Amino acid sequence: MRQVGDGTRLNSQERLFLSLAEQLTRPLLTVSHLSELAVADDPAALAHWQTVRAIADSSLQLVEGYTLSLRVHGKVTPLNLEPITISALLYDTAELLAPFARQYGVDVELDTGPRAQPVLADRAVLQAAFGSLGQVFVTAQAESEERLPVRLSAHRSRHGVVAGLYCSSTQLGVDSLRRARAIQGQARQPLQHLVGGPAAGVFVADSLLQTLAAHLHVARYHNLTGLAATLQPSQQLHLV
Amino acid sequence: MHILLIEPDRLEARAYVTVLERAGHTVAHTTMAQSAVHLADERMPDVVVLELQLPGHNGVEFLYEFRSYPEWQDVPVLLHTFVPPRELTQTPILQTELGVQRMLYKPATTLVDLCSAVQAVMLATS
Numbered sequence: 001m002r003q004v005g006d007g008t009r010l011n012s013q014e015r016l017f018l019s020l021a022e023q024l025t026r027p028l029l030t031v032s033h034l035s036e037l038a039v040a041d042d043p044a045a046l047a048h049w050q051t052v053r054a055i056a057d058s059s060l061q062l063v064e065g066y067t068l069s070l071r072v073h074g075k076v077t078p079l080n081l082e083p084i085t086i087s088a089l090l091y092d093t094a095e096l097l098a099p100f101a102r103q104y105g106v107d108v109e110l111d112t113g114p115r116a117q118p119v120l121a122d123r124a125v126l127q128a129a130f131g132s133l134g135q136v137f138v139t140a141q142a143e144s145e146e147r148l149p150v151r152l153s154a155h156r157s158r159h160g161v162v163a164g165l166y167c168s169s170t171q172l173g174v175d176s177l178r179r180a181r182a183i184q185g186q187a188r189q190p191l192q193h194l195v196g197g198p199a200a201g202v203f204v205a206d207s208l209l210q211t212l213a214a215h216l217h218v219a220r221y222h223n224l225t226g227l228a229a230t231l232q233p234s235q236q237l238h239l240v
Numbered sequence: 241m242h243i244l245l246i247e248p249d250r251l252e253a254r255a256y257v258t259v260l261e262r263a264g265h266t267v268a269h270t271t272m273a274q275s276a277v278h279l280a281d282e283r284m285p286d287v288v289v290l291e292l293q294l295p296g297h298n299g300v301e302f303l304y305e306f307r308s309y310p311e312w313q314d315v316p317v318l319l320h321t322f323v324p325p326r327e328l329t330q331t332p333i334l335q336t337e338l339g340v341q342r343m344l345y346k347p348a349t350t351l352v353d354l355c356s357a358v359q360a361v362m363l364a365t366s
Contacts (some may be wrong), residue, residue, distance in 0.1 A: 025347050029252065030251045032350075034255055036261065036351050068324075078326065170306075
């Protein structure tokens with residue numbers, strides 16, 4: 001891999017994408033801030049401005065997730081591993097996702113169980129991953145006739161703490177994710193039976209989770225299927 | 241309170257000036273480090289809100305010059321920047337020598353957050 005002169009491990013194409021993503025955050029932030037002002041200034045069009053703001057914020061979060069992924073992969077930004085209470089992190093993610101979901105009339109639910117063990121991870125990376133994934137699931141439900149709630153959930157398994165998002169009992173199978181990996185970077189998004197758009201959030205989430213030596217997999221929990229990651233419990237905090 | 245806002249993006253600056261003025265502050269805005277020093281001399285700010293990525297001299301260079309004047313050594317500075325926070329924490333000199341009171345990551349900061357942070361910095365130093 002060619003070094004690009006600043007000590008990072010980004011190749012020239014990644015450097016280009018990083019620059020593009022960083023550039024895109026600026027107009028998105030401006031739209032978000034100006035709509036935040038307009039929410040207060042223009043009560044007659046309140047609902048429209050709330051929509052503009054929610055869409056701008058969610059796009060900003062997606063681009064930020066992609067940027068973070070590139071930065072961590074390229075060693076521009078170091079990983080900050082720490083013990084994380086997964087239920088609190090999923091709660092924060094649900095709070096961030098809620099305004100976007102509200103625009104589409106989709107409910108966001110939280111189910112972390114009574115004793116979800118702390119995990120060793122990078123908080124920003126994990127939150128960006130679940131946030132990106134959540135946007136895809138919300139969009140998918142908005143396009144479906146059932147319009148089921150999107151559920152953020154964490155539970156213990158033999159291999160660690162399984163945390164992810166669930167939305168359907170039938171639409172998501174192992175095959176779809178296998179196909180996803182086969183065509184990643186070469187074709188359109190892999191979950192066409194769930195959502196018709198590009199679903200970039202799935203790729204962003206997977207890329208972010210790979211920085212934590214985890215990856216997305218199809219998971220089943222409480223009669224729902226979804227995409228989740230198995231995270232390593234934090235033994236240190238567990239002792240405390 | 242008088243705020244010196246150093247922000248290169250004029251559209252963004254318009255939003256920040258509006259929300260800070262609504263909160264009862266007076267705001268002097270400039271896009272560049274060089275003119276910020278002159279503006280600080282004219283307005284004597286109580287707080288500086290600074291983006292690190294500026295055209296010409298960057299925000300760190302501005303801070304070195306700003307802090308070199310005795311009358312501005314205790315003026316609180318709040319970074320409001322596109323530079324990711326975990327990259328800023330690798331530069332402890334910002335807080336230890338250049339007196340940065342607070343760092344806000346722009347993409348994760350609403351206008352309400354910015355106002356609250358300015359208020360908190362003022363309370364902490366008054």
